[in-house]
Amino acid sequence: MGIIEAEHLDKYYPPPRKGTFGFIDLIKDLRKPRETLPALVDVNFEVKEGEIFGLLGPNGAGKTTFCKIMNALVIPTSGHIYIDDYESVKDHEKITRKMVTIFGGEREMWGLFSWRVTIERNLKYIAELWKVPPHLIKKRIDYAMEILDLEEKRREWYQKLSAGMKQKVHLALAFIVQPKIIVLDEPTIRLDVPSKRRVHDAIKKELCRNLGSTILLTTHDMSEAEKMCDRVAILNTKIEFIDRPENIKELSKEYEILELKLKYLNSKTKKDLEPFTIRTEETYKNGIYKLKIFFEDKEKNLPEILGVLKSSKIEDIKIRTPSLEDAFIYMINRGKKDV
Secondary structure (H helix, E strand, C coil): CCCEEEEEEEEEECCCCCCHHHHHHHHHHHHCCCCCEEEEEEEEEEECCCCEEEEECCCCCCHHHHHHHHCCCCCCCEEEEEECCEECCCCHHHHCCCEEEEECCCCCHHHCCCCCCEHHHHHHHHHHHCCCCHHHHHHHHHHHHHHCCCHHHCCCEHHHCCHHHHHHHHHHHHHHHCCCEEEEECCCCCCCHHHHHHHHHHHHHHHHHHCCCEEEEEECCHHHHHHHCCEEEEEECEEEEEECHHHHHHHCCCCEEEEEEECCCCHHHHHHHHHHCCEEEEEEECCEEEEEEEECCHHHHHHHHHHHHHHHCEEEEEEECCCHHHHHHHHHHHHHHHC
């Protein structure tokens, strides 16, 4: 049994209403209710204790809705999420001491931080709010400051921080409270590359491996999921697949990817490519076409593809195996075809 379990979880939202105060659609709904909009459909999975579990999906896939149901901020239409054997909505008060959730898209964490107060005092207040033992508060604040490289900002007012620095302060909650379960919804969305790398190490090495927390991570960054997660679930309203990142990559290795830069590309050439490709992606910038070709059977199809493109003046070419991001897109597109 997992420490987090979703069982037949559904969430449907009513369609938005038009007109003044929505009265027009309200009257229509009384006559004939409109079809609801699915956010989550029969979602089932479990997260094992001590693992970093990634929830991947495009915008609108239901990732944040799932996190909000975990925190009783949204009530499911049907089904349940169990957290350490407690039901997320009914038993939420029992869960609050065991779990911390950090929403990357929530700029100010719902007013939890005081603007004209230093980082250090804000974090001390949070430690007291979560009932961290008094003799451990300073030690944990120092620990968070060091791990997240916040020491120089210790006495800085919260309102003076950049969006990325605020994001790191939000992440400090997890290091100070040190809960059993941590939910991170897009935790690096506002960070630059060096800060992102530091946070990745902090989450994986400190929170998960050193402190033993179980982490549910949602992200759009496929390289982040590949680097961080023990297992990932691809969510697109419903669960498309669950496995280790390297195993999901294997699913898309039935094809290879050819990336080219071309001087010319016309409709006839694109038509002539169709018999030898699965699909193509094309962009045009500064007089150069960038063409990405997905194809099978390299020995058979690659010479044919290059023959078709001979008149397009190839300026750069490389061939590679699919990344986790390619596998993710493959799974999402496959799910759409199955609907």
